[in-house]
Amino acid sequence: MRTSAITKRPVVTLDGEDVAQIKDVVYSAGGGAVGGFTLAGRGLFAGPLKQGLAWSSVAALGSDAVMIADEDALEPTQSVLDRSASTGGSGGDILGSQVLTDSGTDLGTVVDVIVEVSGADSGQCDVVGYEVEASQALGTKGTKVLIPLPDAVAASGEHLIVPASAKDFVGQDLAGFGAAVEAFRAQLRGQG
């Protein structure tokens, strides 16, 4: 799913109380996974909260709400950020970054991040791709396309480096994108 679709989603306890809503996604593992979320209060005029939500405390990420066991799942935002940053790389600021292939071709700028929950029990929330506004190199300049990512990416906050072969697995919409990511990663493993 697109992370832009996750923001503003309510955070609901199993007791049915909406304790917050998602403000932003915190990336960990050098941008390869979702480490947690920063939160805002519920309601139109509510500001950001001092509390954040680590991915490990998320019970389920559904299409209409992010479920948590109870309010104890929340923790100070800083500790969520610290823990995500400590796993390496500069996770934040992916949006607007330029996507470069390792052979130096500009594929476009990131407009959205595609994530997928892998494994049972919300094992991990993987970043599987980027939605980019395509550059000339993709032959569809100006349109939005989906680029699959390898398990690990190098990100600097300005540039993101992907293998050149990612170009061959570009998708147009989310349906079937999961398969493209699989195929792309399988091909990379074959090379390695």
Place this chain on the structure above:
Amino acid sequence: MRFSEAKGRKVVSTSTADAVGKVDEFVVDPKAQAVLALVLAKTDSGHTLRWVDIAAFGTDAVTVTGADKITEADEDVAALTGKDHRLLGKRVLSTAGDELGKVSDVEFDGESGAVTSLVLDEGEVAGTRLVGVGSYAVVVMAE
């Protein structure tokens, strides 16, 4: 029996044969997945009738042994009473975070008070899947 049918039903004391109240609302304990108490209207004193104090939940009337069974809400009942804990009209979320619809009615067992199913705009959810009821949503176990 459904909440919508049972609401408004009169409550009659078997000792005096007087109507001592009218069913106004249901207090549901989501942990027990059952009706914990009834909130009554048109009573002389107090508004709460605990499920265990009901003599019979009949098709035409609810009977109690005496008006003294109708009391002020105890702490546990009060904690589950009010808009935030009401089921009707509330959105239903699964524990997987997906919205299933809105509660349009609730089916319960007239003997035990157990919630047998939640009736949604589309389809039903078994009462045994009930996890929690809060101000935002009714949470049910994902299938």
